[in-house]
Amino acid sequence: MTMDEIIGFVGGLEGVLTLKPGPGDGSPELSWGDTFFYYSPDGVVPAATQPFATIVTKDYPGDETSRLDRPGAFRVNISAGKEEFVRRTGHAPREPATTDPSAMDTLIAHPVYGALGWLAVVNPGPRTEAATRELLHTAYRLARSRYERRAEATAG
Template sequence: MTMEEILSYVDGLGDVLTVRPAPGDGSPEISWGDAFFYLAPDGVNPTEPQPFATIVTKDYPGDESSRLDRPDTFRVNVAAGRDAFARWTGHEPREAGAPGRPTDAVAADAEDTVFAHPVYGALGWLAVVNPGPPTDGATRELLREAHRLARARYERRAETG
């Protein structure tokens, strides 16, 4: 999957606001070239302060383990939720990175493999570096699930709001 294929797929899920920071838009330089996906039924204002998925194209401070400084490398990050996280990793999100817990079997720089996000795994985030044919379906499924969860949160807030 290319970054453009992912952008197009997520846009097709509906009610998605894709933020792509770039020079001159006031965003921090480190975020330029990345993409942040929010549920935004009005097309303008995200319903949550955090995106439900992102694509990052470079290492961020404290998040260098995926080695995104390699040529043509990016990582899809997905707020997959507790159930999907446990299905993919074999443990609960709260156990990700816990002291004394063995390191996940998948290295954070492994390409085309679903793994616990190296920084936000404890929050139920999964990641894939350079998704290809083996993880195309899984990446799409995870993005759909993250979108569904964001919509469910929006609908719950609308009912109680």
């Protein structure tokens, strides 16, 4: 899967706001080139909400183990939730991961946010394409549910 294929897939889901920070938009330079996905049917970044998925194209401070400094390397990060995390990894999010975080086309616990139920794939390919799509859709559904619960609580 290419970054453009992932962006097209997730961005095509109803109510998704796709942010691609770049020069001149007020975003931190470190985030330029990355992509962030939010469930936001009104097109506004939700307050106090993390994206449900991201694509990062470089190492961030404290998050270098995926070795995204390699040419063409990128990582898809997915807020899969505890249930899906356990189903896919065979262990609870807070248990230590045993998979090499730099392995390509391999589903891994996110090297920094795994304890919060995030999964990741460096350069998804034939082995992980179907799982990546399924997980992105799961993360989308979870984000949409959270958004709807908050909207109901605010209205009620």
